[in-house]
Amino acid sequence: MKHELSADLNRYLANVAVEYVKLHNLHWNVVGSSFKQVHEYLETLYDGFAGVMDTVAELLKIHDASPLASMKDYLAAATLQELDSAELPAVEALAVVRGDLLVLKAQAEEIRVGAEETGMYDVASAMEDQLTDYNKTLWFLRAMGK
Numbered sequence: 001m002k003h004e005l006s007a008d009l010n011r012y013l014a015n016v017a018v019e020y021v022k023l024h025n026l027h028w029n030v031v032g033s034s035f036k037q038v039h040e041y042l043e044t045l046y047d048g049f050a051g052v053m054d055t056v057a058e059l060l061k062i063h064d065a066s067p068l069a070s071m072k073d074y075l076a077a078a079t080l081q082e083l084d085s086a087e088l089p090a091v092e093a094l095a096v097v098r099g100d101l102l103v104l105k106a107q108a109e110e111i112r113v114g115a116e117e118t119g120m121y122d123v124a125s126a127m128e129d130q131l132t133d134y135n136k137t138l139w140f141l142r143a144m145g146k
């Protein structure tokens, strides 16, 4: 695997790890009349991101590259910002997640292109699966946030 692609995958992995924790923060701290619905939906999202983290890290290992694997490394490499540990209204929580998922989707699109150009078909295929999931989740977040 080319260094540029492994660096992109590690930056993506770092953002996914930050989002995994951030979704727990929002799951616990969301408030409002739609609390139960949003609380439960956010759980399905962080469960999904646990799988994404593992898939991305294992793709790096499969291609003899080294995945970032500590919170310290993730925070150093991530572009997504963490949230304070504080309550947040549901509409704001959904908007935060939507903004983050647009960033992650753009990263996955860029990785997909780089993977195809260098013959990394398993990486490209994994990114396509994740892009499909991002599109569906973004629809849910748009609809729930209205």
Ligand SMILES: [Fe+2]
Binding pocket: 027, 043
């Ligand atoms: Fe929970």
